[in-house]
Amino acid sequence: MIDKKVLENEIKEIISDVSGYNLEEIKPNTNLINELEIDSIKAIEITVAIEKKYKISVRDEDVPKIVTLTDAVELVYGMLNQKGN
Amino acid sequence: MKMSSNEYDAVIIGAGIGGLVCGCYLAKAGMKVLIAEQHNKPGGYCTSFKRGNFTFDAAPHCFGSYREGGMLRKIFSDIGIDKKLNVIRANPSDIIITPNYKINIWNNMEETIEDFSQHFPDYRDKIKQLFYLLVDTNPSSFSNFRNITFRDLLNYYLKNEILKEIIALPLLAIIGLPSSKISAFVGAKLYSEFLFDGGYYPAGGMQVLPDTLAMTFIKFGGELRLSCLVNKIIVKDNKVKGIILEKNEIIQSKYVISNCDARQTFLKLLGRKLITDDFYNKLISMIPSMSNFILYLGLDKNFQTSLKTGSAHYFFNHYSSEFAYKFVKKGDFKKYGGFAFRVSHDKSSIYAGMPAPFKNKIFWGNNKYHVMNAFIDRIEKYIMPDLSKHIIYKDAATPYTMYRYTLNYRGAAYGWLSVPSQLIIPEFKKPPFIKNLYMVGHWTTYGIGISGAAYVGYDTAKLISKNNDRQNNKNLII
Ligand SMILES: Cc1cc2nc3c(=O)[nH]c(=O)nc-3n(C[C@H](O)[C@H](O)[C@H](O)COP(=O)(O)OP(=O)(O)OC[C@H]3O[C@@H](n4cnc5c(N)ncnc54)[C@H](O)[C@@H]3O)c2cc1C
Numbered sequence: 329m330i331d332k333k334v335l336e337n338e339i340k341e342i343i344s345d346v347s348g349y350n351l352e353e354i355k356p357n358t359n360l361i362n363e364l365e366i367d368s369i370k371a372i373e374i375t376v377a378i379e380k381k382y383k384i385s386v387r388d389e390d391v392p393k394i395v396t397l398t399d400a401v402e403l404v405y406g407m408l409n410q411k412g413n
Numbered sequence: 414m415k416m417s418s419n420e421y422d423a424v425i426i427g428a429g430i431g432g433l434v435c436g437c438y439l440a441k442a443g444m445k446v447l448i449a450e451q452h453n454k455p456g457g458y459c460t461s462f463k464r465g466n467f468t469f470d471a472a473p474h475c476f477g478s479y480r481e482g483g484m485l486r487k488i489f490s491d492i493g494i495d496k497k498l499n500v501i502r503a504n505p506s507d508i509i510i511t512p513n514y515k516i517n518i519w520n521n522m523e524e525t526i527e528d529f530s531q532h533f534p535d536y537r538d539k540i541k542q543l544f545y546l547l548v549d550t551n552p553s554s555f556s557n558f559r560n561i562t563f564r565d566l567l568n569y570y571l572k573n574e575i576l577k578e579i580i581a582l583p584l585l586a587i588i589g590l591p592s593s594k595i596s597a598f599v600g601a602k603l604y605s606e607f608l609f610d611g612g613y614y615p616a617g618g619m620q621v622l623p624d625t626l627a628m629t630f631i632k633f634g635g636e637l638r639l640s641c642l643v644n645k646i647i648v649k650d651n652k653v654k655g656i657i658l659e660k661n662e663i664i665q666s667k668y669v670i671s672n673c674d675a676r677q678t679f680l681k682l683l684g685r686k687l688i689t690d691d692f693y694n695k696l697i698s699m700i701p702s703m704s705n706f707i708l709y710l711g712l713d714k715n716f717q718t719s720l721k722t723g724s725a726h727y728f729f730n731h732y733s734s735e736f737a738y739k740f741v742k743k744g745d746f747k748k749y750g751g752f753a754f755r756v757s758h759d760k761s762s763i764y765a766g767m768p769a770p771f772k773n774k775i776f777w778g779n780n781k782y783h784v785m786n787a788f789i790d791r792i793e794k795y796i797m798p799d800l801s802k803h804i805i806y807k808d809a810a811t812p813y814t815m816y817r818y819t820l821n822y823r824g825a826a827y828g829w830l831s832v833p834s835q836l837i838i839p840e841f842k843k844p845p846f847i848k849n850l851y852m853v854g855h856w857t858t859y860g861i862g863i864s865g866a867a868y869v870g871y872d873t874a875k876l877i878s879k880n881n882d883r884q885n886n887k888n889l890i891i
Contacts, residue, residue, distance in 0.1 A: 348879040361552055368555035369859055369868075372598070372837045375556060388560065392553035 330408055336401045342377045343397065346370050356398045378404060384411065421447045423668040423877065424656050426643045426682070429457025429819070430863050431854030432672030433626035434870030437492045440633035442878045447664065448635065449656065451642040456623030457672070457819050457854075458826070459863060464806055467711040467762050470619040471810065471818070472826070474755050474764050475503070475725060477607035478864035484606070485864045488871050492633075494625050499616040501758065503723035506612025509579055510728045510796070516579060518608050522548065525609065533576045543570040547604040555601065560833055563600030564592040578732040583608060586727040586753040588831055589703030589741060589768030591734035599831035599861070606864055614723065614758065622863070646671070646682045652848040656682075668849045668877055672870075674822045675699075675829075675841060675856035689846050699835060702861075704812030704824035706746070706769035708788050711762050711806030718797060723758040727751065728796060744770050746784065747791070754792065763800075765792060769812050771823035777811035785809040827862065828855030842873065851877060 340354050347354075347364045360366040366374070371394075375386050378400065384407045394400045423439050425432045428450035440446045454460055458472040478485040479500065489495040505517035505525075514532055519525045526544055530537040543566075549555065558566065563584065567577045581592035584600055587607070592600065615621040627637055645657040646669050655665040671678040679688050679696055688696070720726065729751035731737065740748035746767055754765035765788065772780075785807065793800045815824030829835045835858060842857040844850055853870045855861045860868045 348876045350879075350883070366552060368552035368598075369837060371552045371556040372559050373839060375559070376837060377839065388557045391556040392551075394553070 330405070332401060332405055335405055335408075336397065338381070339378065339400050339404065340397060342374060342381070343400075346373045346377065354397060356401075357396050359395060360397070361395070374400070382408060384408065419662075419664050421445050421655075421664065421666040422881070423447075423670060424449060424664055424666040425670045425672055425853075426646075426656065426678075427451075427457060427672030427854070428455035428623065428627065428637060428639075429672045429854050429866060430459050430623065430626070431866035431870040432457075432670070433623055433630060434488055434492075434867045435670055435672070435853045435874045436630045436635050436637075436870075437626060437633060438871060438874030439877060440630055440635035441492060442874070443634075444878075444881065446630075446635045447666070448630065448637045449641040449643050449658065449664075450637065450639050451820065452818060453640045454620070454623075455627040455637065455639070456620060458815070458821070459619050459623055460818075461618040461620035464709075464711065464808070467709075467806055468618050469709040469711075469762060470764060472705070472707065472815065473619055473863055474614075475506070475611060476613050476622070476863040477611040479613045480610045483610055483864075484868050484871075488867050491871075492626075492629055494629055497625060498621065500613050501616055501723070503612040503614065503721070503725075503758075505721065505724050507583060507608055508721065508724050508726045509582055510726060511579065511582070511732060512730060514579060518583075518611075520612070522609060529576075529579075533573060536571060536573060536576060539570050540576075543567075544604075544609070546570075547601045548609055555598065558597035558601055559836060561597045562593055562833060563595045563597045566597040566600065567592055575732050578734060581734045582729050582732075582751070583727045585734040585737060586729075586751060586767070588827060589738070590831065591738040593735060594738070594832055596831050596833040596836050598833075598836055602865075603862075607862060612724065643673075643682065645684075646678075646850070648683065648687055648847055648850075651687075651846065653850045668851065668881075670851045670853055670873065670877070672852075672854045673856075674820055674825075675852065676822045677820060678852065678856075679844075683847070683850075687847065688844070692840055692844065692846065695838070695840070700830040700832070701823050701825035702827040702830045703741070703768040704771050704815050705766050705810075705826050706784060706788070706812065707810040708765040708785060709762065709806075709808050709810070710765070710789070710800075710804050712760070712803045713805050716760060716803040718756055718760070720756055720796070722756045722760050725753060725755050726796075727753050730795065741768050742770055744772065746788065752788065752791065763792075768826075771812045771816070774813050777813045781809055781811050784811075829858055831861065842869070843876075 422444035423446045425448045428448050436448045460471045504520045507518040509516045529540045643656050647654040653669040731750045737749045752767045812824035838858045853873045854866045
């Protein structure tokens with residue numbers, strides 16, 4: 329099973345790539361939309377990158393639930409666990 | 414370090430809106446930037462040309478996303494040109510005309526909702542809900558639209574087939590796709606950024622936009638070379654090193670940003686050997702957007718019309734975008750049954766267009782005049798009797814013309830076709846297999862139209878500046 333901390337760092341990297349913000353600027357509770365200028369296009373870009381990396385498919389209704397890094401980590405963690413079972 | 418005059422921080426291939434905006438931001442941030450443009454004027458599709466006393470807009474005839482807080486407004490104010498431009502706005506910006514309806518898209522959303530609701534009173538609440546959803550600024554509610562079509566979205570809110578078609582027709586006229594094919598995300602964006610916030614026009618013609626951007630770029634220290642075709646992107650150890658121009662002139666640069674057609678960028682400027690098999694397969698499976706057939710008419714002083722000048726009109730003699738799409742794809746314009754047109758603000762000229770398949774040079778050489786005259790006949794028949802009496806100048810641009818002036822693959826008007834499967838594919842913006850290579854403009858899968866191309870230019874410049882700062886900081890520490 330993937331370690332949550334590893335997952336957090338990987339997803340942080342994705343968000344950093346997409347937003348252009350440095351890793352240090354992305355805290356677990358940083359609001360992606362207000363603080364990292366994540367607009368609708370980048371929200372999709374992050375979702376697509378996550379789906380590709382973890383070979384999962386995020387349901388449309390789950391996308392709005394991703395407001396912070398922690399939300400993204402929890403979502404992916406949950407899905408990977410389900411997949412593993 | 415040796416800094417010869419042909420070494421740059423960044424070179425941009427193409428002075429389309431995407432390249433110019435990107436160049437302005439990078440030059441403003443202090444980078445040494447060159448834009449190399451093959452045409453003899455900047456703008457790409459966004460240009461104007463003169464014939465006698467007439468000035469015609471070649472392709473785009475208005476722009477969107479310019480409300481307070483709109484993306485293009487933000488970009489123009491960032492680079493300090495919002496005050497320099499005299500932007501006028503048509504109200505209504507757009508008018509949909511069908512056999513039984515004439516519906517306006519006003520600058521004011523409530524008035525637009527009222528207009529639609531007068532014709533479809535049973536749907537007042539649903540229309541309102543749908544339209545407000547389309548302009549919702551919350552990114553996450555928009556992200557829901559990524560996998561579905563615009564048709565799915567319409568079905569969710571509306572039952573009336575005619576109403577759904579009326580909402581779909583402007584998108585058909587612009588992009589050339591029926592609602593069942595067009596990505597819901599793109600459809601929603603076109604409504605929010607180009608129709609509900611559309612109809613903007615720079616006094617003097619569309620060429621004023623790229624000209625002003627080019628002047629600003631130069632003022633920030635950028636260098637613009639016109640009539641300057643780029644032949645190759647130089648790559649060493651999977652990292653860009655510069656570009657090669659005609660006569661084998663070599664320009665060195667740390668970053669290369671391509672504003673030109675994606676197939677040209679990857680297959681010609683880079684070459685098959687430098688791109689991965691996966692990406693190559695993806696690239697050749699991608700479908701470009703439809704091209705356009707555009708009519709330019711210069712009119713005499715006696716020309717009168719009851720139609721609103723400056724507004725984009727979408728005329729259709731039916732309510733089936735599905736049916737129309739089937740025919741326009743084959744170049745059967747009569748059965749397509751529609752067209753878009755605009756009488757210029759000063760009533761001196763008409764711009765009219767319809768989506769068109771690429772075909773080839775020979776096809777259009779044989780058919781251009783026939784298609785042009787049949788087009789004029791249809792405009793005359795349906796909305797402007799007596800039009801031909803007032804025409805003093807007429808010409809047309811075919812899809813081949815679109816290609817010839819900009820080198821856009823198959824004269825595609827909006828980069829890749831806006832279907833859900835071709836939306837936001839990161840490799841087309843930042844190919845991961847070549848370091849320091851970026852793409853801007855409507856082939857990136859990230860934005861189309863003037864405001865879309867500008868957005869990608871801005872966003873890419875931001876990423877490059879941050880990346881550059883990071884690398885410079887690293888170098889300082891070492
Ligand atoms: C008929 C038509 C009507 C349209 N109407 C509208 C409208 O009303 N509103 C709107 O917002 N959008 C409209 N669009 C879409 C809009 O024009 C484009 O999406 C947008 O202008 C694309 O900008 P760009 O920067 O991506 O690329 P382009 O405008 O295609 O610019 C690319 C540039 O790269 C240059 N180039 C290519 N290859 C090379 C090379 N090898 N070396 C050097 N230079 C090179 C080209 O000459 C060109 O200048 C319309 C398009 C068409 C065709």
